[in-house]
Amino acid sequence: MHDNSPQWLKWARTIQAISQIGLTYKKNHYDEENFTQLMHIAADMVAYHTQRSSQELEKNFLAQPGYATVKVDVRGALVHEGRLLLVKERADGKWTMPGGWADVGETPSQSIIREVREESGFEVRPTKVIAVLDANRRGRPLEFYHAFKIIFLCEMVGGEPTPSEETSEVGFFDMDDLPELSVNRTSPEHIAEIKKHLQDPCRPAAFD
Incomplete structure (x- = not known):
């Protein structure tokens, strides 16, 4: 069955999941910087298409620690x-x-x-x-x-x-x-x- 989510939302979800998993299993500060940047990108993508702010979205993302699950x-x-x-x-x-x-x-x-x-x-x-x-x-x-x-x-x-x-x-x-x-x-x-x-x-x- 077809996924009804718009393509930008699929991308944002994937990027946010990679960021969340990466921040959970980071090995050094370079990992932390890179995966944090991915989180910023995911938040900006969603904010661009909705009425929510990037800051609000990032706060929500950070409240979901651990491996990204459904x-x-x-x-x-x-x-x-x-x-x-x-x-x-x-x-x-x-x-x-x-x-x-x-x-x-x-x-x-x-x-x-x-x-x-x-x-x-x-x-x-x-x-x-x-x-x-x-x-x-x-x-x-x-x-x-x-x-x-x-x-x-x-x-x-x-x-x-x-x-x-x-x-x-x-x-x-x-x-x-x-x-x-x-x-x-x-x-x-x-x-x-x-x-x-x-x-x-x-x-x-x-x-x-």
């Missing part, structure tokens, strides 16, 4: 009485399944339980992995970082709709009549896959 985005598909839970993102004013970056030290199921609670107010139990997808090849790429998206089918165990610092509204929607989606987070393809799993509970998880 990040993990988790999303919870909570279907209650035939309607799908969505939250409205304050960042772009569009709707998405609750979720976000997995935290260090959590299991995948712990991550999605926390994310759904924080963004919607509902307590859930994940029952099935619907999909493990490369975000660059499904829908649009996620910001700068290369990410895998794990979508969990969930069931409600409690709670009530409660917006958060990141979400302004919480609601359940007919999957054939959804509000405008924040497609970096939840795409029509994700919705279609959820429908297939609801129709066929034995359907295996989609991947790639």
Whole structure:
């Protein structure tokens, strides 16, 4: 499947990964200077194409020490009485399944339980992995970082709709009549896959 990331973003990601790995395993100050320069180049490339500053980007890069790896985005598909839970993102004013970056030290199921609670107010139990997808090849790429998206089918165990610092509204929607989606987070393809799993509970998880 084709990588939807623009070519400049692919280059910037690769350069930043080389820089991060190089700074982790540097052997002398020459290595440090060279790999730091690569970090500056990657930051400048992204800043040129976005509204973010090179300084902000470099700060984010330096906060990701160690070997460069893919990040993990988790999303919870909570279907209650035939309607799908969505939250409205304050960042772009569009709707998405609750979720976000997995935290260090959590299991995948712990991550999605926390994310759904924080963004919607509902307590859930994940029952099935619907999909493990490369975000660059499904829908649009996620910001700068290369990410895998794990979508969990969930069931409600409690709670009530409660917006958060990141979400302004919480609601359940007919999957054939959804509000405008924040497609970096939840795409029509994700919705279609959820429908297939609801129709066929034995359907295996989609991947790639």
